[in-house]
Amino acid sequence: MISSLPASETGSFPTDDESRKFERINTKIHQNSEEASFYVANEIAELIRQRQKSGKNAVLGLATGSTPTKVYEFLVKFHKEEGLSFKNVITFNLDEYYPMAADSIHSYVRFMGEHLFDHIDIKKSNIHIPDGTLEKEDVKDYCRAYEQKILKAGGLDIQVLGIGRTGHIGFNEPGSTLSSKTRLVRLDRVTKLDAASDFFGLENVPSRAITMGVGTILSAKRIILMAWGEGKSDIINQAVEGPVRESVPATFLQHHDNCDFILDEAAASALTRVSTPWLVSECQWDDILIKRATIWLSEKLNKAILKLTNEDYNEYGMGSLIAEVGSAEHINLIVFNQLQRTITGWPGGKPNADDSKRPERKEPYPKTSLIFSPHPDDDVISMGGTLLRLVDQGHEVHVAYQTSGNIAVFDDEVIRFLDFAREVEENNKELQKQVREVRQFLDKKLPGQVDSPQIQNFKGLIRKGEALSACRYCGVKESNAHFQNLPFYETGTVKKKPFSDADIQQTYELLQEIQPHQIFAAGDLSDPHGTHRVCLNIIYRALDKLVKEKASWLKDCYVWLYRGAWQEWDIADMEMAVPIGPADMERKKNAIFKHQSQKDSAMFPGNDNREFWQRAEQRNKETAKNYNALGLAEYEAIEGFVRYHFM
Known part of the structure; x- marks a missing residue:
């Protein structure tokens, strides 16, 4: 009999002929x-x-x-x-x-x-x-x-x-x-x-x-x-x-x-x-697969988890699960309780409360939280509601902006900012000279041509100013905003250099300086430009180095991976779900709006033409809707996280 469904590894995918019966090409x-x-x-x-x-x-x-x-x-x-x-x-x-x-x-x-x-x-x-x-x-x-x-x-x-x-x-x-x-x-x-x-x-x-x-x-x-x-x-x-x-x-x-x-x-x-192995062959049922299958069946039948029956499981290839565990009611209750325990309005842990069934610890309080943001707006786009909650609940929040994001700024934004600066500093001859140089370069710039170092710097400053504005709005101290400008990114083109020891060392030093109790990082690996993937690998390498050195503060540190800019976690994967009320959803959108150079039309929208605030709102509301359809409480929106175990 299963009494709980703790996290575990799923093992390798089935490779026998029976499991491949839907596949018309060898994979x-x-x-x-x-x-x-x-x-x-x-x-x-x-x-x-x-x-x-x-x-x-x-x-x-x-x-x-x-x-x-x-x-x-x-x-x-x-x-x-x-x-x-x-x-x-x-x-x-x-x-x-x-x-x-x-x-x-x-x-x-x-x-x-x-x-x-x-x-x-x-x-x-x-x-x-x-x-x-x-x-x-x-x-x-x-x-x-x-x-x-x-x-x-x-x-x-x-x-x-x-x-x-x-x-x-x-x-x-x-x-x-x-x-x-x-x-x-x-x-x-x-x-x-x-x-x-x-x-x-x-x-x-x-x-x-x-x-x-x-x-x-x-x-x-x-x-x-x-x-x-x-x-x-x-x-x-x-x-x-x-x-x-x-x-x-x-x-x-x-x-x-x-x-x-x-x-x-x-x-x-x-x-x-891979997605539904119980439909192709007998499964080796582990706790993660049971959770995934139960959620899939609930969504397939449009029935709340607690309403699923033995017949439902049997009809969709999960008769062996019923035989192994005993009854639909038992499976339903385990999975329902596990999902219920992912939901918390206290992403930094609730002080003076029983935290045995919560995703985060109550102690220490307050915590030091470090949010890694691959681009200067990923923090508020992907976990803005959680960021606001951490600040509101008294935690010391730091944000590390891993790249400058300078290639994602339109040329006209540079001219607009320099025109403003020229009017303010009309007697500054050096500034006037820079404005002329920038305009001359941009007037002759060909499509796809790499910006001059001067313009790359200006574009980076624009994004830095927007990130600081968002930090102020969210209540994050300006001194807690860390602009890493990791070297791998600074090519001026979409194609980046491979990350190096310099990127890892810079991240390692920041972690050692802050020694956070919580790390939040982008696990949004469908980013079509690859920056999120590279930034996450750099964090992993820095953590590996700290583990080898047996850094004492690591034993009290949790690492949470967020998504939202390009996709969302499946509910079956989420280990912490932070509800966002209507007021906080508006605050989150306002924080995203601080990134004016990305407003209305982003330079690199990917395959989704909507603005980032629209994507974030839709995904967060969809997650809440899906939780509710499974039979859990109804919320306005939810941000989801998966925990990364590095030790």
Whole structure:
């Protein structure tokens, strides 16, 4: 008999044939994208070595974008550290924007050079990337010749793919046909929206591209499609488990007899064997899976948890759970109580109260809370209600703004602030000089061109001022606002440097200085630009260093992960749920409004065109609605958190 459902690890995903019965393409799930990328890089390297031994070429079809970059990084490492030669490698890239100059920062010629070709010994004559500089009347003949070059090379041995939100492979958008060949295509609006951040605005994204066709891709002897992150989970589910249809071009890959989808756990999260394994095979029931299954059944039947019956469980593949535990009533009560205990209006712990069934401790009081905010507004967007509650309840709240956020400021904002400063300081000759320099630069600035260091600094100052304004509004002392400006971010472009020891050391020193009882960090890993993921990894590395050094204050520290800017936690994952009343919801929105440069239209909205306050309000209210539908109390809104156990 189960008496409680404590947190535990879920173990690996089922991999037997029965559990894969809904999957029409072979899928391999890795714990994270780094492990998956290493797996793919190893397969490519092994092919190259085998062909070298037999005196033959290896012909690779390559992709661009953020998905394959780690694969290329590993291949470069194999070359430099293990002597892997690429002299027998011939490559054909999938696509290129049109028109596109080869030396543009947006060109795939430049991308492939920076990530792979400039660092290995491949022959330049063996590199083939669609030419974005052609006259339009020459494109059709060029595409035919591209196909002939692939055939002359012996055909593609391995074709590497990513996948777009529309299900496109290469730039084969919905509507592409099974037999399509290399050609000029018009880009789908969703694809252009996804590329808008790289081009610093939707209006700068080319409307067309040259791409290999679906038929070209399917002619490869081996196809490897890679996908990382929860943002790809829905389209992966459609491509792997859905019917073949032109509206999702990736489903055509079901026709290929040697195609694998290589996924991280997040990208695989919507597959049936991962999300609802009880529907495909007998489960090894643990406490987390029981909780997840019960919540799923409640939502599926639109019934409160306490109203679920033995028949409900049996009908939806959970008869073994009833047999193991004893009754629906017993399971329902355990899960209901566990959810009830996640709800607290005291995110810093309630002093002088029984905290044995609360997510946070009552002591010490007051606590020192450190909120890490990847960008200068993530704190109020994602956990503004909780931040306000911590301040109102007397805790010492610090906010660490991990990056400057300077690339997300429109050029006109800089001019507006400098015009104001010029009017105030009209006799300041140095300021007048700076205003002239900035205006001259911006008047000639090309789309996507990197800002001068001077303008990057001004944009960072704008965001810093907005963050301080939000802190003042929320009652956080200005001295408790820490602007880290982590080095990895400061490139002036969407593409960032890998984080380094300098980023980790800076975070380590801040933690040692503050020695918080609570750390709040962004676990919003569907951030399409990757900054949240990098910032979280830096915190993890700094904590690892502190653990190794046996920092005494760590034993009294809890780490809570928040979401909200790009998605929300599933209720099954939430370990602390902080209700937000109508008045505090308005205060939260007002705090978000302090970030005026992000108001009305953010530079990088991702795939959601709503303003951030609208996203936050909708997600928080939806969480409260979902809790209520499960049979719990009705609240205006809820912010959810998951605890990270670092010791």
